[in-house]
Amino acid sequence: MPKRVGMEVSIAVAETVGLCNADVVAAYPITPQTHIVEHLAEMVAEGELDAEFIPVESEHSAMSACLGSAAAGARTFTATAGQGLELMHEVLYVASSMRLPIVMAVANRALSGPLSVWGDQSDVMAVRDTGWIQIFVENGQEAIDNTICAFRIAENKNVLLPVMVHIDGFYLTHMIEPMLLPDRADVDKYLPPNNYPLPLWPEKPVAMGDFAPPVLYSEAKKAQEENFAASKQYILGAWAEFSKQFGRQYRPVECYNCENASTFLFTIGCFSETAMTAIDELKKQGRNIGLVRIRLWRPFPYAELREALKGAETLIVLDRSISIGMGGPTCSEIKAALYGQPQQPKIVDYIGGIGGRDITPEGFIEIINKGIAAARDGRHPEYEFYGVRG
Amino acid sequence: MAKSESEITWRDLNIGTIVTEPGSSVDYRTGSWRSQRPVLDSSKCIRCGMCYIFCPEGCIKLDEKDQFFKADLYHCKGCGICAKECPAKAITMAEEEE
Numbered sequence: 001m002p003k004r005v006g007m008e009v010s011i012a013v014a015e016t017v018g019l020c021n022a023d024v025v026a027a028y029p030i031t032p033q034t035h036i037v038e039h040l041a042e043m044v045a046e047g048e049l050d051a052e053f054i055p056v057e058s059e060h061s062a063m064s065a066c067l068g069s070a071a072a073g074a075r076t077f078t079a080t081a082g083q084g085l086e087l088m089h090e091v092l093y094v095a096s097s098m099r100l101p102i103v104m105a106v107a108n109r110a111l112s113g114p115l116s117v118w119g120d121q122s123d124v125m126a127v128r129d130t131g132w133i134q135i136f137v138e139n140g141q142e143a144i145d146n147t148i149c150a151f152r153i154a155e156n157k158n159v160l161l162p163v164m165v166h167i168d169g170f171y172l173t174h175m176i177e178p179m180l181l182p183d184r185a186d187v188d189k190y191l192p193p194n195n196y197p198l199p200l201w202p203e204k205p206v207a208m209g210d211f212a213p214p215v216l217y218s219e220a221k222k223a224q225e226e227n228f229a230a231s232k233q234y235i236l237g238a239w240a241e242f243s244k245q246f247g248r249q250y251r252p253v254e255c256y257n258c259e260n261a262s263t264f265l266f267t268i269g270c271f272s273e274t275a276m277t278a279i280d281e282l283k284k285q286g287r288n289i290g291l292v293r294i295r296l297w298r299p300f301p302y303a304e305l306r307e308a309l310k311g312a313e314t315l316i317v318l319d320r321s322i323s324i325g326m327g328g329p330t331c332s333e334i335k336a337a338l339y340g341q342p343q344q345p346k347i348v349d350y351i352g353g354i355g356g357r358d359i360t361p362e363g364f365i366e367i368i369n370k371g372i373a374a375a376r377d378g379r380h381p382e383y384e385f386y387g388v389r390g
Numbered sequence: 391m392a393k394s395e396s397e398i399t400w401r402d403l404n405i406g407t408i409v410t411e412p413g414s415s416v417d418y419r420t421g422s423w424r425s426q427r428p429v430l431d432s433s434k435c436i437r438c439g440m441c442y443i444f445c446p447e448g449c450i451k452l453d454e455k456d457q458f459f460k461a462d463l464y465h466c467k468g469c470g471i472c473a474k475e476c477p478a479k480a481i482t483m484a485e486e487e488e
Binding site: 213 | 395396398399400401402403404405406407408409410412414415
C-alpha cells in the first residue's frame with residue numbers, strides 16, 4: 001500500500017530516489033536543489049540507502065562522476081539548479097552522446113545576472129540541445145512519479161539516455177504537499193535492475209568517450225538522433241505501465257478544459273496549476289479557455305502539440321525565461337511546430353514569472369485578457385514582458 | 391574491425407560509439423599527421439635509449455636485429471622530441487615530401 005505523506009517535495013524526491021535503490025549519488029548543493037541532496041546524504045549516512053554519496057567539489061565534477069558511475073552500470077542520480085546546471089553544461093552533452101542512463105532532478109532557477117536564486121526556467125532553456133530526455137512536473141506527486149519513471153526510461157535497453165526531471169525551484173521544491181509515496185515492493189516491480197549492456201568491466205574491456213575523426217562523427221550524431229527519436233515510444237510505454245500499476249497517467253502534452261475552447265493558454269511546469277485556478281474562475285463567468293502544457297520537453301512532442309492546438313484561434317504563451325534578442329524560447333518552439341499546419345492560431349507571447357516573480361490566478365486572467373485583445377487587434381509585438389513596472 | 395572506417399554506417403556503431411576491441415587504437419595511422427620525419431644516423435648513435443624514453447607516443451622501439459632504437463613511422467607524429475633530446479645528435483628531422 002502506498003503511504004500518504006505530507007512532506008516537502010524535495011524530501012519526497014530524495015525518498016523516491018531511495019525507493020528506486022540508487023547506487024550512486026554525486027552532487028553539489030545549490031539553492032533551490034539543496035534539500036534533495038542534503039536528505040539523500042543523510043539517508044546514506046544513516047544507512048537507510050545503500051549507496052555511494054560522492055560529495056564532489058563542483059557540478060562539473062558531479063556530472064563527471066555520474067558518467068563514470070553510469071558507465072560502470074550503477075544506478076545513478078544527481079540533482080542541480082540554475083548556475084549548477086550551467087557549470088555542468090559541457091558534460092551534459094558527453095552523458096547523452098555516450099548513452100549513459102543518469103537521472104537528474106533540476107530545481108529550475110533563474111540564471112545570473114543579476115544573481116537570483118529564485119525560480120524560473122532559464123536554466124532549462126540553456127540545456128535544450130544537450131540530448132537529454134526532459135520531463136516537466138507540476139506538483140509533488142508528479143515529481144515522485146516521474147522520478148521513478150525517469151529511471152525506468154533511462155535504463156531501458158532501447159533507450160539508454162540520461163533524463164532530467166524539471167521541478168520548479170521554490171514554487172515546487174519547497175512546498176509541503178500531500179502525496180502518495182509508493183511501496184518499495186511496487187517500485188521494485190515497476191523498475192527492473194539496471195543492466196547496462198557494455199559496462200566498464202575489466203574482464204571485457206571497452207573504451208568509452210573516444211575520439212571520432214571526421215569520417216565517423218556524422219555517423220555517431222545520426223545514430224544519437226535516431227536513438228533519441230526512437231526513445232519516445234519507450235517513454236510512452238513507461239508512462240502506460242506506470243498508469244497500469246499506480247493509476248496515474250502522464251502524457252507528452254497535457255490539456256485542461258480544452259474541449260470546445262478556441263482560446264488557449266500555454267504554460268510549462270507548476271505555474272500551470274495556478275493557471276487552472278484562473279481558468280476555473282473564467283469558466284464560472286461563462287468564458288471557456290483551454291490550457292495546454294508540455295510535459296515531455298525532449299523529445300519534443302510535435303504530433304501531440306499539433307493535435308492539442310487543433311482548432312485553436314488564439315494561443316497565449318507564457319514563457320518563464322527569455323532568449324535575449326529573440327523572445328520566449330517555448331513560444332519560438334511552438335511556432336516552429338505549427339509552421340506549415342493548415343490552420344494556425346494567432347500567437348501572443350508573454351515573458352513573465354521570471355526570477356521568482358509570482359503570477360497569481362488574477363495575473364493569469366489579466367494575461368488572458370491582454371492576449372485576447374492583442375490577438376484581436378493584430379498589433380502585438382513578437383513578444384512582450386508581463387508585469388514589469390514602468 | 392570488419393569494415394574500414396569509410397564503410398561504417400551509423401547503424402554499425404555500438405551504443406555511445408563504445409569501442410569493444412581492446413588496443414584498436416594501434417590501427418589508427420597517426421603517422422599521417424607528420425610533416426617531419428626522424429632520421430637516425432647510426433654512425434653517431436650510442437644506443438643510450440634516450441629517444442625511446444622521451445618519445446611521448448611510445449613509438450620508438452629497440453630493433454632486435456641491429457640493437458638500434460628506431461621510430462615506427464606508422465604512428466610517429468614527427469614531434470621532434472627524440473631529435474631534441476638525443477645527446478649524440480644522431481637524429482635529425484627531415485621534411486616529409488609528398
